[in-house]
Amino acid sequence: MSKNKQFVEKITAMEDDFAQWYTDVVKQAELVDYGLVRGTMIMKPYGFAIWENVRDALDRKIKETGHSNVAFPLFIPESLLEKEKDHVEGFAPEVAWVTHGGDEELAERLAIRPTSEVLFCDYYSKNIHSYRDLPKLYNQWANVVRWEKTTRPFLRSSEFHWQEGHTAHATDEEAAKETDQMLNVYADLAENYLAIPVIKGRKTEMEKFAGAKYTITIECMMHDGKALQAGTSHHFGSGFAEAFDITYLDKDGKSQFVHQTSWGLSTRIMGALIMVHGDNRGLVVPPRIAPTQAMIIPIAQHKEGVLDKAYDLRDKLADIVRIDIDASDKMPGWKFNECEMKGYPVRIEIGPKDIEKNQVVLVRRDTNEKEFVSIDELEVRLPALLEEIQQNLFDKALAHRNEKTTVVKSMDELEKALKENPGFLKAMWCGDEACEEKIKEETQVTSRCIPFEQEKLADTCFCCGKKAKEMVYWARAY
Amino acid sequence: MSKNKQFVEKITAMEDDFAQWYTDVVKQAELVDYGLVRGTMIMKPYGFAIWENVRDALDRKIKETGHSNVAFPLFIPESLLEKEKDHVEGFAPEVAWVTHGGDEELAERLAIRPTSEVLFCDYYSKNIHSYRDLPKLYNQWANVVRWEKTTRPFLRSSEFHWQEGHTAHATDEEAAKETDQMLNVYADLAENYLAIPVIKGRKTEMEKFAGAKYTITIECMMHDGKALQAGTSHHFGSGFAEAFDITYLDKDGKSQFVHQTSWGLSTRIMGALIMVHGDNRGLVVPPRIAPTQAMIIPIAQHKEGVLDKAYDLRDKLADIVRIDIDASDKMPGWKFNECEMKGYPVRIEIGPKDIEKNQVVLVRRDTNEKEFVSIDELEVRLPALLEEIQQNLFDKALAHRNEKTTVVKSMDELEKALKENPGFLKAMWCGDEACEEKIKEETQVTSRCIPFEQEKLADTCFCCGKKAKEMVYWARAY
Numbered sequence: 001m002s003k004n005k006q007f008v009e010k011i012t013a014m015e016d017d018f019a020q021w022y023t024d025v026v027k028q029a030e031l032v033d034y035g036l037v038r039g040t041m042i043m044k045p046y047g048f049a050i051w052e053n054v055r056d057a058l059d060r061k062i063k064e065t066g067h068s069n070v071a072f073p074l075f076i077p078e079s080l081l082e083k084e085k086d087h088v089e090g091f092a093p094e095v096a097w098v099t100h101g102g103d104e105e106l107a108e109r110l111a112i113r114p115t116s117e118v119l120f121c122d123y124y125s126k127n128i129h130s131y132r133d134l135p136k137l138y139n140q141w142a143n144v145v146r147w148e149k150t151t152r153p154f155l156r157s158s159e160f161h162w163q164e165g166h167t168a169h170a171t172d173e174e175a176a177k178e179t180d181q182m183l184n185v186y187a188d189l190a191e192n193y194l195a196i197p198v199i200k201g202r203k204t205e206m207e208k209f210a211g212a213k214y215t216i217t218i219e220c221m222m223h224d225g226k227a228l229q230a231g232t233s234h235h236f237g238s239g240f241a242e243a244f245d246i247t248y249l250d251k252d253g254k255s256q257f258v259h260q261t262s263w264g265l266s267t268r269i270m271g272a273l274i275m276v277h278g279d280n281r282g283l284v285v286p287p288r289i290a291p292t293q294a295m296i297i298p299i300a301q302h303k304e305g306v307l308d309k310a311y312d313l314r315d316k317l318a319d320i321v322r323i324d325i326d327a328s329d330k331m332p333g334w335k336f337n338e339c340e341m342k343g344y345p346v347r348i349e350i351g352p353k354d355i356e357k358n359q360v361v362l363v364r365r366d367t368n369e370k371e372f373v374s375i376d377e378l379e380v381r382l383p384a385l386l387e388e389i390q391q392n393l394f395d396k397a398l399a400h401r402n403e404k405t406t407v408v409k410s411m412d413e414l415e416k417a418l419k420e421n422p423g424f425l426k427a428m429w430c431g432d433e434a435c436e437e438k439i440k441e442e443t444q445v446t447s448r449c450i451p452f453e454q455e456k457l458a459d460t461c462f463c464c465g466k467k468a469k470e471m472v473y474w475a476r477a478y
Numbered sequence: 479m480s481k482n483k484q485f486v487e488k489i490t491a492m493e494d495d496f497a498q499w500y501t502d503v504v505k506q507a508e509l510v511d512y513g514l515v516r517g518t519m520i521m522k523p524y525g526f527a528i529w530e531n532v533r534d535a536l537d538r539k540i541k542e543t544g545h546s547n548v549a550f551p552l553f554i555p556e557s558l559l560e561k562e563k564d565h566v567e568g569f570a571p572e573v574a575w576v577t578h579g580g581d582e583e584l585a586e587r588l589a590i591r592p593t594s595e596v597l598f599c600d601y602y603s604k605n606i607h608s609y610r611d612l613p614k615l616y617n618q619w620a621n622v623v624r625w626e627k628t629t630r631p632f633l634r635s636s637e638f639h640w641q642e643g644h645t646a647h648a649t650d651e652e653a654a655k656e657t658d659q660m661l662n663v664y665a666d667l668a669e670n671y672l673a674i675p676v677i678k679g680r681k682t683e684m685e686k687f688a689g690a691k692y693t694i695t696i697e698c699m700m701h702d703g704k705a706l707q708a709g710t711s712h713h714f715g716s717g718f719a720e721a722f723d724i725t726y727l728d729k730d731g732k733s734q735f736v737h738q739t740s741w742g743l744s745t746r747i748m749g750a751l752i753m754v755h756g757d758n759r760g761l762v763v764p765p766r767i768a769p770t771q772a773m774i775i776p777i778a779q780h781k782e783g784v785l786d787k788a789y790d791l792r793d794k795l796a797d798i799v800r801i802d803i804d805a806s807d808k809m810p811g812w813k814f815n816e817c818e819m820k821g822y823p824v825r826i827e828i829g830p831k832d833i834e835k836n837q838v839v840l841v842r843r844d845t846n847e848k849e850f851v852s853i854d855e856l857e858v859r860l861p862a863l864l865e866e867i868q869q870n871l872f873d874k875a876l877a878h879r880n881e882k883t884t885v886v887k888s889m890d891e892l893e894k895a896l897k898e899n900p901g902f903l904k905a906m907w908c909g910d911e912a913c914e915e916k917i918k919e920e921t922q923v924t925s926r927c928i929p930f931e932q933e934k935l936a937d938t939c940f941c942c943g944k945k946a947k948e949m950v951y952w953a954r955a956y
Contacts, residue, residue, distance in 0.1 A: 035597075036551070036554075036597075036600060037553040037555060040552075042550050045546030048549055049546070051549075069527070069530065070520065070521055071526055072520050073520065074623065075515040076514075077515060095579075098574050098575060100574070100587075101573075101625035110574075123511070123520060
């Protein structure tokens with residue numbers, strides 16, 4: 001049994017069955033395992049290490065923009081959850097309820113937080129008194145539970161990990177600025193760390209967060225052309241403040257409602273990472289968030305001097321890149337397969353012939369290209385190569401998104417595009433929910449966002465033919 | 479109302495009412511607030527920032543000793559929790575139960591993890607096959623829930639944050655080494671970061687973890703003489719492995735049970751931090767974990783050049799120490815009080831006269847001593863002073879513990895010591911649980927640990943007079 005474990009099993013080709021390919025990669029790259037309770041997941045060491053790098057990069061940005069981390073409780077009393085009508089309607093159907101503590105039945109049921117707006121609102125209502133107390137800029141890293149019917153690792157799990165920012169401001173404008181700022185933070189994380197190009201825009205009324213004045217989003221395209229919403233930022237206006245009576249005295253001594261935002265990014269983005277960069281050989285991790293940026297594989301490691309040289313190399317490079325060595329007794333071929341499955345950006349091969357020539361072989365995970373590099377030049381070449389890979393992953397993803405984005409001007413064109421080149425659909429919309437619902441029902445396509453970068457593609461709505469209001473990105477989505 | 483918020487309110491003197499002093503410090507230093515649900519807490523920005531520093535220091539050590547972080551689910555199916563008899567008996571009375579998901583009643587109740595042994599055991603039983611799969615060295619940072627009757631912030635809360643390490647090994651000896659190693663990691667964290675001296679030892683059978691072969695612990699003394707268990711490490715032997723059928727094939731192809739450990743350190747240590755170093759002016763945070771190591775207070779800041787100089791100072795020192803500036807319009811006296819309440823290790827005063835002399839005033843939080851330091855020497859003096867404070871806090875705490883530790887040779891001596899110098903009691907014990915129970919019942923004193931550093935204080939048990947087996951530390955405890 002242990003022998004078999006050295007072999008990397010074959011994964012389904014993404015062209016044959018994309019969903020199965022995803023499941024295979026998640027399992028073979030040792031990212032997660034299924035928990036015992038329906039829809040829960042176990043994040044394994046390698047999966048968690050990637051998430052830690054994403055989390056740490058985002059946490060730095062959240063702190064740099066002036067926010068403080070806090071930790072609010074897991075439990076929400078039922079009566080508190082019910083305070084904001086739209087919000088409870090949106091979340092109640094998927095709440096897990098605690099009814100007993102030890103042997104005792106609780107007087108009031110407790111929701112396990114599906115999101116924590118109401119807890120922060122209750123706190124703010126008690127702790128904000130004056131304009132001097134504003135703004136409140138809080139964030140927490142937390143687990144939340146949503147009792148979903150269909151679940152998939154990272155994409156939709158009953159319990160997931162995320163950060164949720166909750167802020168309160170004196171003015172609507174300031175809250176709007178905050179909402180924008182945090183979406184830009186998410187976009188920066190996605191594009192510059194995860195190498196995932198995003199489209200920024202506003203959600204339609206139908207797709208916005210339950211209880212929000214408006215929601216803005218970053219939308220990414222997966223390899224199969226489907227969309228994934230990777231992070232959202234909500235402007236609440238004073239809606240929650242009115243429901244929870246969160247007021248402050250302004251400089252003139254007048255009582256005012258605060259204006260609030262919330263914004264969240266979750267382990268879901270791990271799903272995007274897999275489906276944007278992965279291929280039929282497995283995962284591909286962008287260098288900036290890769291726990292292992294380069295893996296050294298000694299060739300003919302039983303020969304004298306090979307392992308010593310390989311370890312020297314690792315020690316020499318360890319301060320410059322995140323590097324590891326596979327000196328196990330597996331065959332190099334299996335080690336190569338494992339490097340590919342795990343998506344390490346660079347593999348470094350070193351054998352007796354290389355040592356003779358004072359060189360190594362660098363193999364890029366993204367293009368599979370090989371190059372011979374003098375050991376003396378490695379400290380310069382390796383970091384540069386990692387940057388090239390980072391950029392190439394982004395460029396490839398962007399080219400792919402552009403290829404799979406179609407302008408459509410009628411429902412016929414939409415259906416044609418879905419068949420021939422499924423992906424993002426850019427189309428003019430009248431702004432009417434009836435059209436949005438019709439499109440969803442007939443084609444399972446939903447509005448992804450009203451992009452900030454508008455184009456005028458036509459004068460009329462592609463669905464009903466009435467006067468068009470704005471351009472919308474449409475797609476089937478995860 | 480906002481005006482009042484500038485004033486630091488008086489706190490109860492610790493000599494008058496230690497419990498109230500604790501509550502006052504927790505509140506006034508803005509560490510936590512009470513959650514809505516009984517016994518839950520909200521960790522506020524300052525409290526959480528201290529915890530983050532403790533967590534990050536410990537996380538580094540956990541990784542340096544070869545462990546990987548993972549994330550296991552929050553939920554434990556009831557049937558799984560029941561698999562190990564001692565374990566479920568220990569934890570079932572304080573479990574919070576989820577019975578409904580949305581509108582549906584669940585087929586099986588789900589426990590919210592009070593600790594995660596059974597989840598890791600189930601995972602190991604499915605994922606360990608061969609000696610090649612060992613050791614498994616996993617850790618997770620998680621929230622857990624224990625439905626406690628009496629709760630206090632940090633010390634005993636219904637939900638708390640911690641790390642829990644769960645490891646599996648081929649041999650009993652290797653598991654024993656791991657158990658020791660992780661207790662040493664905790665001791666290092668407590669002594670060298672939190673400046674809290676610890677006593678390392680083994681728990682008695684009565685006090686060990688439910689399901690463990692043995693538990694080892696670090697015990698600290700609080701300012702009031704009571705003990706606090708700050709971290710524990712458990713050797714499970716193969717008890718859980720037998721209950722969960724966790725076996726591996728050894729090199730000879732023979733099936734063997736694994737040997738396991740677990741070890742945890744929680745937000746409880748924040749309580750120790752407060753009660754070891756705090757005083758009647760508030761919190762005292764050891765420099766190595768202080769989010770703000772030095773706070774600059776400009777004096778007569780309205781005078782020309784003062785604020786500019788203060789900001790220059792901050793910018794100059796920001797790469798060397800964690801430094802901040804309070805340039806608010808509060809009076810310096812209030813700012814001083816706030817520095818003291820928050821326990822910043824050093825306060826830096828700078829006013830017009832200081833600027834003239836090219837100096838600042840450094841005020842130590844621990845001793846309240848002032849020194850005048852040339853601005854040119856600050857980059858050397860300030861870090862050195864922080865180290866002196868760190869060392870002094872440890873020395874003071876150790877001296878205090880020594881003062882309040884009494885050797886007792888009879889129950890009478892114990893009761894005398896409890897009255898005259900309540901603290902740790904060193905006494906010989908016969909090893910009989912009857913004595914342990916009698917002592918607990920009559921005096922509310924519990925065995926803290928059988929210290930690794932044994933002394934022979936007498937030949938007979940201080941309680942029953944029979945032959946003594948070992949020396950034990952006894953104390954009233956949090």
